[in-house]
Each structure stands twice: as C-alpha cells, then as structure tokens.
Amino acid sequence: MLEVKNLVKAFGGLVANGDISFELQEGEVLGLIGPNGAGKSTLFNCIAGYYKPTAGKILFEGKDIAGWPPHLVTREGIARTFQGMKIMPNLTVEENVMIGAFCRTNERQVAKKEAREILNLMGLTEFGKELPSGLPISVQKRIELARAIATKPKLLMLDELAAGLNPLETKEIIRTLQRFKEERKLTLFLTEHVMEFIMTISERVIVMAAGKKIAEGRPEEVARQDKVVEAYLGERYAKGR
Amino acid sequence: MGQLLTDIFFFNDRPRFERVGFLIFILIILIFPWIVTSAYGRAVAIKFLLFALFGLGWNLIGGYGGQVDLGQAKNVGFGAYATALMIVWWKVPFWLTIIPGMIIAAAESFAIAYPMFRLKGHYFAIATLCVALVWKELFIFWDWTGGARGVEIPIRSGADFVYMQFNSPIYYHYFIFFLFLLQFFFMNWFRKSKLGYAVQAVRDNEEAAASLGINVYRTKVVNYTITGGLGALGGSFMAVYYLYIDPDAVMPLDLSILIAMTVMVGGAGSIWGPIIGAAILIPLDMYLGAWLGAQKRLGIDFMVYAVIMMVIAAKEPRGIWGIIERKIKKETR
Amino acid sequence: MELTAQLLVYGVLMGLIFALIALGLSLIFGVMNIVNFAHGEFLMMGMYIAYLLSTFLHLDPLISLPIAAGAGYLLGIGSYHILIHRILRGPMVAQLFGTFGLMLFLRYLAMYIFTPDVRSVKQGILVGKTLSMGWVNVDASKIFSAGVCLLAFAAIYWMIYRTKLGRGLRATSIDAEAAKYMGIDTKGMNALAWGIGGATVALAGALLAHFYYVTPTVGMLFTLIAFATVALGGFGSILGAFVAGIIIGLIMVISGQLVSELKFSFIYVVYFLVVVFRPRGLFGW
Numbered sequence: 001m002l003e004v005k006n007l008v009k010a011f012g013g014l015v016a017n018g019d020i021s022f023e024l025q026e027g028e029v030l031g032l033i034g035p036n037g038a039g040k041s042t043l044f045n046c047i048a049g050y051y052k053p054t055a056g057k058i059l060f061e062g063k064d065i066a067g068w069p070p071h072l073v074t075r076e077g078i079a080r081t082f083q084g085m086k087i088m089p090n091l092t093v094e095e096n097v098m099i100g101a102f103c104r105t106n107e108r109q110v111a112k113k114e115a116r117e118i119l120n121l122m123g124l125t126e127f128g129k130e131l132p133s134g135l136p137i138s139v140q141k142r143i144e145l146a147r148a149i150a151t152k153p154k155l156l157m158l159d160e161l162a163a164g165l166n167p168l169e170t171k172e173i174i175r176t177l178q179r180f181k182e183e184r185k186l187t188l189f190l191t192e193h194v195m196e197f198i199m200t201i202s203e204r205v206i207v208m209a210a211g212k213k214i215a216e217g218r219p220e221e222v223a224r225q226d227k228v229v230e231a232y233l234g235e236r237y238a239k240g241r
Numbered sequence: 242m243g244q245l246l247t248d249i250f251f252f253n254d255r256p257r258f259e260r261v262g263f264l265i266f267i268l269i270i271l272i273f274p275w276i277v278t279s280a281y282g283r284a285v286a287i288k289f290l291l292f293a294l295f296g297l298g299w300n301l302i303g304g305y306g307g308q309v310d311l312g313q314a315k316n317v318g319f320g321a322y323a324t325a326l327m328i329v330w331w332k333v334p335f336w337l338t339i340i341p342g343m344i345i346a347a348a349e350s351f352a353i354a355y356p357m358f359r360l361k362g363h364y365f366a367i368a369t370l371c372v373a374l375v376w377k378e379l380f381i382f383w384d385w386t387g388g389a390r391g392v393e394i395p396i397r398s399g400a401d402f403v404y405m406q407f408n409s410p411i412y413y414h415y416f417i418f419f420l421f422l423l424q425f426f427f428m429n430w431f432r433k434s435k436l437g438y439a440v441q442a443v444r445d446n447e448e449a450a451a452s453l454g455i456n457v458y459r460t461k462v463v464n465y466t467i468t469g470g471l472g473a474l475g476g477s478f479m480a481v482y483y484l485y486i487d488p489d490a491v492m493p494l495d496l497s498i499l500i501a502m503t504v505m506v507g508g509a510g511s512i513w514g515p516i517i518g519a520a521i522l523i524p525l526d527m528y529l530g531a532w533l534g535a536q537k538r539l540g541i542d543f544m545v546y547a548v549i550m551m552v553i554a555a556k557e558p559r560g561i562w563g564i565i566e567r568k569i570k571k572e573t574r
Numbered sequence: 575m576e577l578t579a580q581l582l583v584y585g586v587l588m589g590l591i592f593a594l595i596a597l598g599l600s601l602i603f604g605v606m607n608i609v610n611f612a613h614g615e616f617l618m619m620g621m622y623i624a625y626l627l628s629t630f631l632h633l634d635p636l637i638s639l640p641i642a643a644g645a646g647y648l649l650g651i652g653s654y655h656i657l658i659h660r661i662l663r664g665p666m667v668a669q670l671f672g673t674f675g676l677m678l679f680l681r682y683l684a685m686y687i688f689t690p691d692v693r694s695v696k697q698g699i700l701v702g703k704t705l706s707m708g709w710v711n712v713d714a715s716k717i718f719s720a721g722v723c724l725l726a727f728a729a730i731y732w733m734i735y736r737t738k739l740g741r742g743l744r745a746t747s748i749d750a751e752a753a754k755y756m757g758i759d760t761k762g763m764n765a766l767a768w769g770i771g772g773a774t775v776a777l778a779g780a781l782l783a784h785f786y787y788v789t790p791t792v793g794m795l796f797t798l799i800a801f802a803t804v805a806l807g808g809f810g811s812i813l814g815a816f817v818a819g820i821i822i823g824l825i826m827v828i829s830g831q832l833v834s835e836l837k838f839s840f841i842y843v844v845y846f847l848v849v850v851f852r853p854r855g856l857f858g859w
Binding site: 048049050069070071074075079080082086087088089090091095098099100102103106107108109111147148150151 | 244248433434435438439441442444445446448449450451452453454455456457510
C-alpha cells in the first residue's frame, strides 16, 4: 500500500533521513522506533507532506506522493496526528472532529453525524460541546485521534500517541485504536520512543538511529538485536550483555 | 433546500437568550424611526446599521480568519465609486451597480491576496494598510475618478426606487436594514458552512487544518476575496446615501480602523460582535463627537475610543461579547 | 546635473533622518517581536516639544534636542509599563490593537492640546539657513540633522555591541526565555528597548521640526515610512535600518520628482514588494 524508496531529507548539510526504504502492506500495523533525534518525525513529515523530500519516492497505492502538499495527501487517504497536540482551541470538540469529516463531504449534517458517531465510539460524547483547551491530555489525545479518523483514511499515521499518558490511559487508547482498525479497515503506521506501547500493538517494526534505518522485523526479534540495543542505550551496554 | 434555508435563517445551535435578543433587536430597529423623529437620531441609527454591516463583513477575515486587515476602506471605496460612476456616466439603475462593485472589490482582493498571504501577522496587517493607502492616492491622482474633487450624483426629485434617492431618512433606514439583514443571514450561513469551518480551522492552527485536508492558502485567499466583496456592498449604499463621495470620505485609513475597531470592541469571531461594537462606538462617535465639536474640543471622542481599544486589548481580547458569554456561562453553571 | 546632485544629496540627508526614525522601531521589534504603531506619534511629540520650546520659551530648537530625547525616553518606558507588557502575551490581534490604541490616544491628545493647525518652528540658529557647495545648495539644518543622526547611530551601535547592557538586550532578542534563566532582567530590557526607541525617534522629531511642519496627524506617515525602512533593512537589524533609511530617502526624493502626488505610494509599494519577495530584508536573519 505504501512504499518508500530511497527517501532522503536533508536540512542544509544536516541529513535527517538518509536513504530510507520500506514497505507497508494493507491492514498491517507498522511501528517506527528509535531514540530522540533519529529522524522519525522527519520521515513522518515527509510522507504527510509537511517536508519536501530531497530525493526518493513515496508511492501510495501506486501514486508517487513525494512533495505533495499535506491537504492533498490527506485527501488521498493518509491521516496523521501530531506529536505536540494541535487541536483548534476556539472550536468545540465536536466542531474539531466535524472539520475532519468535512474532508469527505460538503454537507454539514453529514459531517455532524459522522463526528457524533466517532465521538460516541471514542467515549467523548459528553465533551462534545466543550472547548478542548481545558480538558485533560488523555481526552485531547483522543480528540486528535477522532479528528484524524473522521477524514476516513486508509492509512493512519500516529506520532507519539502514547506520550504523556499513564499506563492505564495507554491501554485504553490501544483498545480504542484496535477497534477502529477492525471496523474501518485501517492500516496503521506509528512512531514512539517509548518501547512498550509500540511493541504490544505492532506486527512489524522499523528501527531508526541517526537518520538511518538500522533494523526491521518482528518486534521481539528486533528488540534482541545488538545494534538496536546499542542505539537506544549506548555501545557499552550492548557489548557488556 | 430545506436544510439550506434552515442554515440561513435559524440559530438553533445558539442559546435561547441570543435568539430572543436578536428578535428584540430586530423589533427595535423596525420601530426605531417611528419613535425617534429627530433627523440626527435617525442618522445615527443609519450609520450604526452601516457600520454593523461593515463589521459583519470584516469579521470574516478579522474574526473568523484571525488576520488583521487594516485596509477594508479600499473595498468600501471600490463599491462607492462603482455605484457613483456608473450612475453618473451611464445612468445605470442603482440596483444594477451593486454586483459590479462587489465583483471589482472581490477581484482586486483576489489578485492582491495571492502575494499577500505569503505574509503573516504584523507584516500582513501593515501590507493591507499600504495597499489601501496606495489605492487612495491613486484615486486622488487619477482624473477619471474625479480626483480629490470626488463624484457627485445628480439629485432627483421625489422618491425614486430605481436610483434609491429619497427625501425622508426612513427609506434609507429600512433600505440599509435590508442590506444588513442580507449580509447577516449570509454570515449565519457562512459560520456553519464547510468554508466557514475551514476558515476557523486555519485561524486556530494551520498545520492541523492542512492535516485534515484543508487547502490553507486557498482558504485564506477565498476568505479575503469574499471579505472584499462584502466591503463594497456598504460602499454602494454610502454613494446613494451621501450622494457625494471623494477618496477622503470613502477610502480613508480612519474608516479602515473604525471598521476593525467595531469588530474588536464588540467581539471578533462571533456573529453578534460587530453589532454590539457598532451599537457602542457609532452613537459614542456621533453624540460625543458632536457635543465636543460644539465645545470646540476636538479629539476627546477619539481619545475615549483609544482608551477603550487599549483596555480591550489588554484585558479582554475577545471583546464585549466575550465578557457577556463568560457571565452567562457562569450563571448557568 | 545640478538637479541630480541636489536630489541625491537631499535624498541621503532625508534618508539619514528616516534611518534614525526606523532605528527605534527595529530595536523594539528585534527585542520583543512587537510592532509599535504609535512610533510616528512619538516622533510627533518630539516635534511639538521643539515647537513649544522655540515658540514660547524662545529657546533655540537645538537646545530642545536633549529635552525631546529625554521626554521620548520617558514616554517609551511609560508606554511599556502601562500598556505594552499587558498585551505582550495576548494574541497578535490584541498586540496590534494595543499599540494602535496608543497611537490614536497620542494623536488625538495632540489634536486636543494643539488643535489641528499646521505649525512650524520659525526661529533658531539653523532655521532657514542654506549652505552652498558648488552645485548643491543645502539647508544647514539638514546637514546638522544628518550629523546628529550619524552620531546617534554610532552611539546606539556602540551601546548594543560593546556594553553589558547591550549584551542583555541582544540576549533578550535572541531568546527571552533563556535570557531570563541566565539572570537577565528581561522585563527591564524590554522597557529599555522602548525607552531607547522613544528617545531616538523623539530626537529625530526635534531635528525634523527644523524643516518640516507639525500637525497632530503627521505621525502616521512617518510610521509607515519607518515600517518600509525596517522591512527593507530586515526587522531587528540596526545596520539594516541605516542602509535602508538612505535607500528609502533616495526613493522618496526621486519618485517625488517624477510623480509628486504619488511619492508616498512608492514607499508603500517598496514595503509590499520587500515583505513579499524578500521578507528577510537586506540584512535580516
């Protein structure tokens, strides 16, 4: 479904993504892990259209979407959430989600119905008429998720969804996510620098360090590789094991 | 179709006190000229409705769009000049001059929006100001616009619904009220439309808006274009109401500022804000200004404005409507 | 030839004044990212001080220079403490309207006190004197003003790049949050920027009063000229304001010669083109 080929993104002389290639099958859950500064967010932003790749191809269902502006990428069927939350502060929760739903319809009533349905499934109905700024982080995270899902994506990219959540809230959001994945036939691509979350949900993971892909495979296999441990914990820890 | 009409004419999503308040407002405006019979009082009411109309239009870019545009007077000027010149040159009936005026203003806004929206914040605000000032200097410089002398529309005798000339201000009162309602219901539709939500999403967070499939740049350009067209509507009215226009009357910087201020004081980004702002500033301007002018104390009225502006900026950027809304929320809790 | 030389000299001299006017605006923007719409009104106040001292106390307008600068400093600091620091954290719209309110207030305060009448400084050693140098005749007051502008620029430049206070200002402009943690009194630095901004522009006003008429509404035009200058030089750049001031002076004088009715339009167009096509300006970061 998504195929990234030899993607390079450089900021001036600094290479944030160097020659990244990977594939993502329909219905799969792919995790992207790596320490801070590994280039995960840059990769995300390249796919979602926020950065223009320096070189390489991003094929989504056969179309090369590299360099497309973000709104066209979304309309093509790739939705995303943001690492630092970007909720519209002056619009109610329901309106936030409605704006997502407007991606696929021009009718307000249709968008509203869709938004209410998603909010209901998320357990957010009670907050519908409230402004998002006063709500707890766990609720705001779910609003972002709801908003992205409302654009009816085929591929959903989640940037650090679990950051700032406690274990209980993390579990809850994983359950919600899995339900949506089943019901709406979503393909998921997620990054996280906290391992636990990503290891439990992903079927396959990619590990990045210093702008390069260093490993790929099933979560439990990858976690055992020396170079992965090294990237996370430093060289000495990997060798002393 | 039924849904469209509902979206235009109903406020089901707003609390009841707002709907009742709006009904009372309509009633007051309807009976106003029969209660207040002084020419001055009626003139105040007409100017209030005119600025409420201007405010509603500017609210699109300044309130819902969150971009400070300090050049709305150029659009007022385009509307006023289109109407006045078409009537003087070709004797075109007034009603047929409104749309061309709006189209000219919208077209200019569209053309200028293209480079303009590479700018943000202060840069954008100052650029709008500069563009409006250049247009004003050009209108003074050119001969075909009448230059600094302006344009005079020949006076007709008796009531004339083709050229909208009347002896009694009552006609103008209902006429501007009609234009006001047109724009008001347009705004009521707009704020609930897909475009309206896109504009607000872009105001609140451009990156998030783009991630939801909104073309940020296009949304801004379209919004600015519509704002331009709406500004011209009031300008057309000014031409037939005053029957004489010149660049200093219909395109000055002060007009741009007053329009923006009306919305800021009343409450930007709310449908009631411009009405509240105009209801406070215009009577203040006309009564205080006239009274102080008679005392030969120029300037105090604007100093009062300025203080209101600074207090609003420092204490309550959401304007008077923001204060009202918060009070109501507290009480219902 | 004579005309060209005359225009060039005149343009450069006017440009130096524009540069001094723009200096404060650029400094304030650089330090705290806020645009002062009342900048021209500070200038207007400096002009009225020169006018008052000359007309009623029969002091030479030269003596009014330090007085105007001092008053401008106080006005700048006062504005910061009373208004600006309250709107700094608000949304951009509130900032804009805050300084806009300040502008209206000062403008109409002047209207109330002085009436809209056009006034000018009539006495003074330099008023009305011209120097003749070959082809070129120049007002003595303009030459003198240009000299004062150069000195003021040098002084401010020295202050910002060679003193401890200047280092505090620069630190605040680069990263106010970090500067605060380093123990720099950022609020004091902001106030200082407003003080210096007010002092330099009021000084420019007292100089300008030698050869330019004074009205309560004179400020807006110079605010816009200053915006154009600062945009051209790069927002926050001191050196940029200097060079851009001279360029703007030349543009205005030359375009005024070509189409005098539109001479200000040329400056507005310059602003527009610069911010759209080269938002960093000539020397911006």
